[in-house]
Amino acid sequence: MEDENSGFVENFIHTQIREDLKAGRNEGRVHTRFPPEPNGYLHIGHAKSICLNFGLAKFFDGLCNLRFDDTNPSKEEAEYVDSIKEDLRWLGFDWGEREFFASDYFEQLYAYAVQLVKDGKAYVCDLTPEETRKYRGTLQEPGRNSPYRERSAAENLDLFERMRAGEFADGSRVLRAKIDMASGNMNMRDPIIYRILRAHHHRTGDIWCIYPMYDFAHGLSDAIEGITHSICTLEFQDHRPLYDWFIEQLPVPCRPRQIEFARLNISYTVMSKRKLLQLVNDGLVDGWDDPRLPTISGLRRRGYTADSIRNFCERIGVAKRNSMVDVALLEHAVREDLNLKAPRYMAVLKPLKVIIENYPEDQIEELDAVNNPGDPTMGSRKVPFAREIYVERDDFMEDAPKKFFRLTPGREVRLRYAYYIRCERVEKDANGEVTAIYCTYDPETRGGSAPDGRKVKATLHWVAAQTAVSAEVRLYDRLFSVADPAAEKDGQSFTSLLNPDSLNRLTDCKLEPALAQVSAGVSVQFERLGYFVLDNRESLMDKLVFNRTVTLRDTWAKVAGKRGGK
């Protein structure tokens, strides 16, 4: 099944949900949830999960909750809750009133645990962490029963209540589910369901000193919220029997089903929260919203649109196979979106002065320029032209190869929306560096076309020197120099694989005056160069900083590259 507009593609989860619906499970409802742990910023891997969960709910006419999985107060902070909500809203998702926290259910979860204790299905274990590990066995050998496994329900209840009351030291005891220490599935070897932990919780403060573990809290929170389909990533497949076990033992109001899919990996970047946190903490990048990071806030600052990210998530599909998506697909998604939306402007990043010798000394003309050749409704603007202008250094070559169409001595080119100019001679400094080029223009070609019908091979962007606005432009490239930096090789850290050229700051860029009026966060195209966005953090009243989102496709760069450099 395919919907042309959204690029919607059916996946195996749709198939499974349809089967559940057909079988009449959960009264025919579909209710999903996005369950972030507030211990880091959202990244594009989360976006895949968000699009999946909200998308499924929408497709099946159901609901999707936002639930913060905040069962480990030692790692979680309110700051992260705020950033997650902001990113979610920016991506365009609405969870209505359904904003929940696993911590909302602590009392109910405790009651469920008490029930297990009373039923003889959970016990308090006094083994130390090291002993617990030894008793657990290995992948090849079964574990051994804890010596505390056969305590009476009454004793367990007393101990568990006293755990809650704060009578015991952190880590001195845990509550464990009594399942099977010989299971081939490690998760079923009497998993811990409550631990003693005196840490300040961002919502419940200090009223609890015991906290439920993920396996216990997650599935039961799903059940409490009436979730029908609990979508998670592949590494939780082994947890599913445990997820089901808790649901089966307790009198829960709903029987959710866990379905796993493969998490997103993108080439030339890292996606794990641990690695992202390390890059931020070690100062290797400029915070969680560094434009080179795959975080939602980083992509936003880089100039990626929410539409392009959602589109990307739709195109990559959902399956169970570990894979790595080519970053080129992400770049394609944003180019496709910005090609439609971004107004065009002219900006010269590496200026080279051009003096048009036969142009009147003090004249300034206002030339018409269209804002988007593909969309007449975006209108046009005036661009000032004068005797002295800047063109891109890369657009001039003294000894040009045949395929180089741009400016070179003796050749005529078009200045976009202005005139044809011919390069007559160049000026150099003592080192032989070209410092300026002298040209003549043809007054008959005003607007950019010749009455005699003669053609030129190239059209260059330019900015009049006198009215130019100065700015800093940051050129970003992939953060890592290898496609899969997370693949450990010879024990070297992934941080040694950072691309030293991932950021190139150009501080002497010249912009057409209209660019001084754009707002932060609004994407524009610098003609022939790429899509850019005014930085939302570093631009001040008298200082403009633009971030390059992505270059335009550049066939010439490819040709030049093949010839061995430009």
Place this chain on the structure above:
RNA sequence: AGGGGCGUCGUCAAGCGGUAAGACACAGGCUUUUGAUGCCUGCAUGCGUAGGUUCGAAUCCUGCCGCCCCUGCCA
């Protein structure tokens, strides 16, 4: 005494017994006042591999091979 998953184009990914969708990438061509965009064309006699079942197999069965995950009081 191990358990759980996964192998379809360079990269993602449809396919669910009737003869290999689509996207990105790549390569050509047309259009073009952005070497952009747009448009057109090409790109798996083949689905990890070896057998088997069948009129017919990427789809079913069996055996191999390869890759990923699991021994936190993290999620």
